[in-house]
Amino acid sequence: MSVQAWTFVMVGISFALYIGVAIWSRASSTGEFYIAGAGVPPVVNGMATAADWMSAASFISMAGLISFMGRDGSVYLMGWTGGYVLLALLLAPYLRKFGKYTVPDFVGDRYYSRTARIVAVICAIFVSFTYVAGQMRGVGIVFSRFLNVDITLGVVIGMGIVFFYAVLGGMKGITYTQVAQYCVLIFAYLVPAIFISLLMTGNIIPQLGFGGELADGSGEFLLDKLNGLSQELGFDAYTDGRKATIDVFFITAALMLGTAGLPHVIVRFYTVPRVSAARSSAGWALLFIAILYTTAPAVAAFARTNLLNTVSDTEYTEVPGWFKNWETTGLIKFDDKNGDGNIQYRGAHSQVENELTIDRDIMVLANPEIAKLPNWVVGLVAAGGLAAALSTAAGLLLVISTSIAHDLLKRELVQDISERGELIAARIAAGVAVCIAGYFGIDPPGFVGQVVAFAFGLAAASFFPAIIMGIFWKRMNNIGAVSGMIVGISFTAGYIIFFKFITPELNVPAHWLFGISPEGIGTLGMVLNFLVSVPVSLLTAPPPPNVQELVDNIRSPQDAGPPHELSV
Amino acid sequence: MTGNDNNRAYWKKNLQYLGILLAVWFIVSYGCAILFVDFLDKIKIGGFGLGFWFAQQGSIYIFVALIFIYVFLMNRLDKHHSTSNREEEE
Numbered sequence: 001m002s003v004q005a006w007t008f009v010m011v012g013i014s015f016a017l018y019i020g021v022a023i024w025s026r027a028s029s030t031g032e033f034y035i036a037g038a039g040v041p042p043v044v045n046g047m048a049t050a051a052d053w054m055s056a057a058s059f060i061s062m063a064g065l066i067s068f069m070g071r072d073g074s075v076y077l078m079g080w081t082g083g084y085v086l087l088a089l090l091l092a093p094y095l096r097k098f099g100k101y102t103v104p105d106f107v108g109d110r111y112y113s114r115t116a117r118i119v120a121v122i123c124a125i126f127v128s129f130t131y132v133a134g135q136m137r138g139v140g141i142v143f144s145r146f147l148n149v150d151i152t153l154g155v156v157i158g159m160g161i162v163f164f165y166a167v168l169g170g171m172k173g174i175t176y177t178q179v180a181q182y183c184v185l186i187f188a189y190l191v192p193a194i195f196i197s198l199l200m201t202g203n204i205i206p207q208l209g210f211g212g213e214l215a216d217g218s219g220e221f222l223l224d225k226l227n228g229l230s231q232e233l234g235f236d237a238y239t240d241g242r243k244a245t246i247d248v249f250f251i252t253a254a255l256m257l258g259t260a261g262l263p264h265v266i267v268r269f270y271t272v273p274r275v276s277a278a279r280s281s282a283g284w285a286l287l288f289i290a291i292l293y294t295t296a297p298a299v300a301a302f303a304r305t306n307l308l309n310t311v312s313d314t315e316y317t318e319v320p321g322w323f324k325n326w327e328t329t330g331l332i333k334f335d336d337k338n339g340d341g342n343i344q345y346r347g348a349h350s351q352v353e354n355e356l357t358i359d360r361d362i363m364v365l366a367n368p369e370i371a372k373l374p375n376w377v378v379g380l381v382a383a384g385g386l387a388a389a390l391s392t393a394a395g396l397l398l399v400i401s402t403s404i405a406h407d408l409l410k411r412e413l414v415q416d417i418s419e420r421g422e423l424i425a426a427r428i429a430a431g432v433a434v435c436i437a438g439y440f441g442i443d444p445p446g447f448v449g450q451v452v453a454f455a456f457g458l459a460a461a462s463f464f465p466a467i468i469m470g471i472f473w474k475r476m477n478n479i480g481a482v483s484g485m486i487v488g489i490s491f492t493a494g495y496i497i498f499f500k501f502i503t504p505e506l507n508v509p510a511h512w513l514f515g516i517s518p519e520g521i522g523t524l525g526m527v528l529n530f531l532v533s534v535p536v537s538l539l540t541a542p543p544p545p546n547v548q549e550l551v552d553n554i555r556s557p558q559d560a561g562p563p564h565e566l567s568v
Numbered sequence: 569m570t571g572n573d574n575n576r577a578y579w580k581k582n583l584q585y586l587g588i589l590l591a592v593w594f595i596v597s598y599g600c601a602i603l604f605v606d607f608l609d610k611i612k613i614g615g616f617g618l619g620f621w622f623a624q625q626g627s628i629y630i631f632v633a634l635i636f637i638y639v640f641l642m643n644r645l646d647k648h649h650s651t652s653n654r655e656e657e658e
Binding site for chain 1: 570573578579582586589590593600602605606609613614616617619620621623624625627628629631632634636637638639643646
C-alpha cells in the first residue's frame with residue numbers, strides 16, 4: 001500500500017476513535033463542561049494533560065529545531081518540562097484547594113479586584129488564540145503533505161472534528177479524547193524512533209542509542225560521528241553550544257515560568273478530585289511528557305546524521321523520493337549555485353557556498369522516509385501529528401469558551417444567567433472560537449509563529465508572579481499585584497515588539513539588553529514584576545482579613561470539597 | 569497543640585521540602601546543564617559528554633523524580649497532620 005493509502009487508514013481509524021470517545025463522554029452540566037465534574041483520576045488526568053500540553057510544535061517542530069540547534073536545543077527540552085516541577089510544587093495543589101474554575105477566578109478573588117480579573121481574562125484569551133492558530137496550521141500542513149488535500153480543506157476537516165468533541169463534550173469529552181490522542185501520538189513518535197535507533201546503533205531504546213556506538217562496526221560513537229560530519233561541512237560541532245550562556249539561561253527560565261503560567265495547563269488541575277491528586281497528576285503528566293521529550297533529542301541527532309549522510313554532495317538527479325516530495329511543498333529548496341549538478345549542503349564556516357535550505361518543521365515528518373522505514377510508519381506519524389495538534393487545540397478552545405462564558409458573562413456581564421444559559425453560551429463561544437482559529441489557520445498572519453513563542457514570556461512576566469505571591473505571601477495586595485503585572489507585561493511586550501516588529505534589523509546579540517534575546521526577556525520581565533509588586537504592596541494597605549483567611553485556607557491540607565459553586 | 573500551631577508546623581515543613589527540592593531543580597537544570605555544561609562535558613559517559621547529557625536527558629529524568637518525591641513527602645505529611653488533628657478533637 002502507498003504512503004497516501006496508509007495515511008488515510010491511520011488518520012481515519014484515529015478520528016473514528018476520537019469521535020466514539022467523545023460521544024461516550026459528553027457533558028451535561030457546567031461543572032462537567034468546565035472541569036469534568038472534578039472526577040478525573042490523576043493518571044488519566046496526567047495523560048490528558050500531556051496530550052493537551054504537547055502541541056504540533058512539540059510533535060512536529062521540536063526535534064527538527066533541536067537537530068539544527070545542537071546542544072542549545074536544550075532550552076526547549078528543559079524549558080517545556082522544568083515548568084511542571086514549579087506547577088506541582090508551587091501552584092497546582094493550592095489552586096485545586098482554592099477550588100474555582102479558572103485562573104482569572106483566582107486572580108480576581110485573591111486580589112479582590114475586577115481590574116485584576118479582567119486583565120487576567122484578556123491575557124488568557126490572547127495567549128490561547130495565538131496558540132490555537134498555530135495548531136490549526138499544523139493540521140493544514142499534515143493534510144496537504146500526506147493526503148494531498150488542499151490546506152484550506154484540511155483545516156476545515158480539523159475544525160469540524162475539534163468542534164464536534166469540544167462543543168459537545170466540554171472538558172469531560174476533551175479529557176477522555178485526549179487520553180486516546182496521547183496514546184496515538186506517543187505510539188506514532190516512538191515507533192519510528194525505535195526503528196531508526198535499531199538501524200543506526202543496534203540499540204532498541206533511542207535514549208541509550210543516542211549515546212551509543214554506531215551499528216556499522218566502526219566502533220565510533222554516534223555523537224562523535226555527527227560532530228565530525230558537521231565540522232567537515234562547515235557547521236558547528238553538534239554537542240557544542242552556540243548561544244551565549246546568559247541567553248540560554250534566560251530563555252530556559254522564560255519557557256519554564258511561562259509553562260507554569262499558561263491557563264490551559266493550570267485549568268487541568270481543577271479537574272482532579274483531591275489536593276493530593278493535583279500533585280500526583282502533575283507528576284504523571286510530566287512522566288508522560290518526558291517519554292516524548294527524552295526521545296526527541298535522540299530523534300534529532302539521528303535525523304541530522306541521516307540528513308548529512310544522505311543529501312550532502314549527492315547528485316541532484318539521484319536524490320531519494322522524499323526529497324522531491326518535500327521540494328514540491330516548498331519546504332526544501334535547492335539552488336545549484338555553482339552549476340555542478342551536486343547538492344552542496346554547507347555551514348557558515350565552509351569555503352563552499354551552501355545550496356540547500358531545509359525547513360526545520362519537516363524533520364520529524366520526513367524522518368521515517370529518510371530512514372527508509374515502511375509506509376505504514378509514515379502514515380502513523382501523520383496521524384500522530386494530527387493527534388498532537390487537535391488535542392492542544394481542543395484544550396485551548398475550552399479555555400477561550402470558559403473565559404467568555406464564565407469569567408466575562410457570568411461573573412461580569414449577566415450575573416443572573418442560568419446554568420443552562422451559561423452552558424449554551426459556553427458552547428456558542430467554543431463554536432465561534434473554532435471558526436476564528438480556523439480562519440487564522442488557513443490565512444495565518446505572518447507573525448503567528450513568533451507570537452506563540454512569546455506567549456510564554458508574557459505569561460511568565462504577568463501571571464506567574466501574581467499567582468505565586470498570592471499563595472506564598474499574604475501581604476501581597478491588589479495594588480501591588482496589578483502594578484506588577486502591568487510593569488512586567490509592558491516591559492516584556494515592549495522589548496519583543498521593538499526587536500521583532502519595529503526594528504527587526506537590530507535584533508542581534510550586540511543590541512540586546514545584557515545579551516538577552518527577545519525569547520528570554522520574559523524572565524527579566526518577571527524579575528521586574530517582583531521588584532515592583534513587593535515594595536508597592538508594602539507601601540499600601542494590607543489585604544482585608546477575609547483574603548488573608550482565604551490564603552490560610554488554601555495552604556492548609558484539609559481536603560477541598562467539590563469545586564462547584566453552581567448547582568448542577 | 570492547637571489547630572493553628574498545627575497548620576503553622578505543616579506549612580513550615582512544606583516550605584522546607586520546597587526549598588530542598590527546588591534547590592536540586594535549580595542545580596541540575598541551570599547549574600549542570602547551563603552554567604557548568606562545558607566543564608562537565610569533559611567527563612564522558614559512553615558517547616555523551618556529562619553536561620550535554622544533563623542538558624538533553626538527565627535534567628528531565630530528575631524533574632520527574634522530584635515531583636514524585638514531593639508527592640510522597642506531602643502525602644506522608646498530610647497523613648501525619650490529619651492524625652494530630654484528630655487527637656486534638658478527642
